[in-house]
Amino acid sequence: MxxxxxxxxxxxxxxxxxxxxxxxxxxxxxxxxxxxxxxxxxxxxxxxxxxxxxxxxxxxxxxxxxxxxxxxxxxxxxxxxxxxxxxxxxxxxxxxxxxxxxxxxxxxxxxxxxxxxxxxxxxxxxxxxxxxxxxxxxxxxxxxxxxxxxxxxxxxxxxxxxxxxxxxxxxxxxxxxxxxxxxxxxxxxxxxxxxxxxxxxxxxxxxxxxxxxxxPRWLKMMRDGVQKAEVRITGVLDEYEETLGAISEWKIGDVLPLKPSALTRVRFDCKSQALFWCELGQSKGVYTLKVAERVNVEEMPLAQFLKSAAVTEQA
CATH class of the missing domain: 3.40.1550.10 (CheC-like)
Known part of the structure; x- marks a missing residue:
């Protein structure tokens, strides 16, 4: 220097x-x-x-x-x-x-x-x-x-x-x-x-x-990371409501009646969020689900309950 x-x-x-x-x-x-x-x-x-x-x-x-x-x-x-x-x-x-x-x-x-x-x-x-x-x-x-x-x-x-x-x-x-x-x-x-x-x-x-x-680089990394995330999908054929007292009395061998028939659609859920309605079928000895349409969240029971509660509160 x-x-x-x-x-x-x-x-x-x-x-x-x-x-x-x-x-x-x-x-x-x-x-x-x-x-x-x-x-x-x-x-x-x-x-x-x-x-x-x-x-x-x-x-x-x-x-x-x-x-x-x-x-x-x-x-x-x-x-x-x-x-x-x-x-x-x-x-x-x-x-x-x-x-x-x-x-x-x-x-x-x-x-x-x-x-x-x-x-x-x-x-x-x-x-x-x-x-x-x-x-x-x-x-x-x-x-x-x-x-x-x-x-x-x-x-x-x-x-x-x-x-x-x-x-x-x-x-x-x-x-x-x-x-x-x-x-x-x-x-x-x-x-x-x-x-x-x-x-x-x-x-x-x-x-x-x-x-x-x-x-752009950050957005691509974020998009790739989200797309690679593994999530669990659940098929819901029916939802059964019962009291805790009755459930506590269940024992091995009990038969629970389900309302759906062979034509009833199965609902796909992810993290308690309804996604699709599916049609139940069979192919090569296994059950299959064919995606029929997206679930309209507004028609779900919880959404209808919240909507009716909001109307009641306003009244």
Whole structure:
């Protein structure tokens, strides 16, 4: 890190362009939330312990200030041709050491290793694997806003002002905490604001007021999960009412008369909810049920009772 650079004065800051306001770009919050969730899912197969990721903060700052704060970290430079910009994703030293502890089967009983030294080859490879997971997660997170790819250019173990071009350019900085077994560190994402300016209108979209906006991937997962849910279907031929006293006197061998005949339809229930009327039949030596029509819930005894009770109460 070049420490010879003089601090920026108040006049320089006043002459800066105002840039983007994170509070006015609600889609940015959604993007980084999805990034954190996808990173947790991507890292989980590599770690025996449960890994959690969540967004700590999203802010704007100058690139050189952000890089200065993360001196001694490992960072990857990704290039997006769609955004025509380079994006930096990095892991601070504590995060790298914690990931090594978790992935190698440590129990986190000892104090986290925190020595300021050169990263080993294995640590760099582990960090690069996590950063590549982050790039795929970032691609997915940007999906609802813009289809883009992030190509890995190089991995840096020393923060340099020249990594992201001009050192005084404004950037959006997201800090994502990665934790497992009460240890962890921080992932940071630095996106130059000029890369986001062309899609500013899309980032300003408010999902809470847009009923049609949705996450296609989440909807598909939800739909598939619901369709695969196993439920019990019950065929009801007749319902017999009796007092508890009479039921308590039943004994083996007693015969209970049923009203239905061979032409009576069977009702299909699921979780006490009537679904279909079916016709009883036989085929190849087994009983069969042929779906005839949907049950009109309004005609069910309970619905009629509730309706009559409501009329009586109003009267």
């Amino acid at each position: 070049n420490t010879a650079t003089e601090p920026r004065g108040a006049a320089d800051k006043l002459l800066d362009n105002p840039g983007l306001t994170v509070e006015r770009l609600p889609m940015l919050t959604m993007i980084f939330d999805r990034l954190a969730q996808s990173c947790a899912e991507g890292i989980r197969p590599y770690a025996p312990a449960v890994v959690s990721c969540f967004v700590n903060s999203i802010s704007t700052d100058h690139v050189w200030d952000a890089l200065d704060a993360y001196d001694g970290s490992i960072a990857a430079i990704f290039y997006s041709s769609e955004l025509d910009a380079r994006i930096l994703v990095g892991l601070d030293r504590r995060c790298v050491y914690s990931l090594m502890e978790v992935m190698l089967g440590g129990d986190a009983q000892e104090a986290p290793y925190d020595e300021d030294r050169t990263f080993s080859t294995l640590e760099v490879r582990v960090a690069q694997t996590v950063l590549e997971i982050a790039s795929e997660a970032l691609k997915s997170a940007f999906g609802p806003v813009i289809e883009t790819t992030f190509r890995l250019e190089r991995v840096e173990t020393r923060m340099d002002f020249t990594i992201m071009g001009r050192r005084n350019v404004l950037a959006v900085i997201a800090k994502i905490l990665i934790q497992a077994m009460d240890i962890g560190g921080q992932m940071f994402v630095v996106i130059p604001q000029p890369a986001l300016t062309p899609i500013r209108q899309k980032l300003a979209r408010d999902l809470s007021s847009d009923g049609s906006a949705s996450d």
